[in-house]
Amino acid sequence: MASADVIVISGGIGGAATALGLVEEGAEKVFDFDEHLPSLRLSRGNLGLTWFMCKGTNNSVYAEWCRMATEQWPQFAARLEKKTGYHLELEWTRGAIQAFGEKQYNTYATSIESLKVVCTEVGLNYPVRMLCRKEFTELLPDIQVGEDVTGIMCKVDQGHVNPKKLLDAVRWAFQQKGGHYYGAHSVTAIVPETCGANGKNQ
Numbered sequence: 001m002a003s004a005d006v007i008v009i010s011g012g013i014g015g016a017a018t019a020l021g022l023v024e025e026g027a028e029k030v031f032d033f034d035e036h037l038p039s040l041r042l043s044r045g046n047l048g049l050t051w052f053m054c055k056g057t058n059n060s061v062y063a064e065w066c067r068m069a070t071e072q073w074p075q076f077a078a079r080l081e082k083k084t085g086y087h088l089e090l091e092w093t094r095g096a097i098q099a100f101g102e103k104q105y106n107t108y109a110t111s112i113e114s115l116k117v118v119c120t121e122v123g124l125n126y127p128v129r130m131l132c133r134k135e136f137t138e139l140l141p142d143i144q145v146g147e148d149v150t151g152i153m154c155k156v157d158q159g160h161v162n163p164k165k166l167l168d169a170v171r172w173a174f175q176q177k178g179g180h181y182y183g184a185h186s187v188t189a190i191v192p193e194t195c196g197a198n199g200k201n202q
């Protein structure tokens with residue numbers, strides 16, 4: 001029976017990134033199990049947005065994580081690309097969400113203010129703002145804005161990545177670093193034992 005120092009259950013982006021972090025931090029024998037066929041995984045089929053905008057209105061820890069993670073995206077992507085040879089297709093163009101009508105415009109404006117407070121409390125800025133139609137069309141004249149749009153929540157320093165390539169690169173980097181990935185393997189039970197060498201579970 002094989003033995004591991006750490007077993008990660010999930011080869012989605014959460015599990016794969018955790019497994020990579022573990023081997024990068026020096027964990028010796030890390031196994032990553034995933035039961036899905038690669039084509040079925042949520043982590044491959046999402047929109048790939050690398051945003052912090054709107055995240056964590058009711059949860060300051062989540063807001064802080066999203067803000068910090070987004071700041072680190074360009075360096076993280078460059079490092080992963082260099083290490084693996086994958087092109088993650090990160091486009092650091094901007095993020096924008098349209099508001100329809102006055103009510104939604106005001107709701108968005110209020111959420112920006114509350115996220116500013118949340119981020120300031122943990123020493124981070126929250127440089128998001130509402131643009132009126134005129135400001136937005138002057139900023140991006142090539143984008144046609146629908147008539148019902150009253151304003152746009154906008155931020156420059158965020159973008160999107162190719163989620164499929166990201167997942168492949170993270171998993172590849174994990175294996176390059178000596179991690180063991182087991183696709184199409186379901187973990188059906190976790191049974192603690194004390195019989196392994198050095199007290200390690202088997």
Ligand SMILES: Cc1cc2nc3c(=O)[nH]c(=O)nc-3n(C[C@H](O)[C@H](O)[C@H](O)COP(=O)(O)OP(=O)(O)OC[C@H]3O[C@@H](n4cnc5c(N)ncnc54)[C@H](O)[C@@H]3O)c2cc1C
Pocket residue numbers: 009010011012013014015016033034035036041042043044045046047048049050185186187188
């Ligand atoms: C429509 C949509 C759009 C989204 N857009 C974005 C976006 O733009 N940006 C963004 O950051 N996020 C986005 N998300 C959210 C993002 O996709 C998820 O947060 C992320 O994929 C979750 O990754 P995960 O690894 O936690 O879960 P998953 O990708 O679901 O991975 C979990 C894996 O664990 C495996 N597993 C579970 N139990 C076992 C077991 N017992 N044994 C072995 N394997 C097991 C499953 O097979 C699965 O492959 C979006 C989500 C949706 C639905």
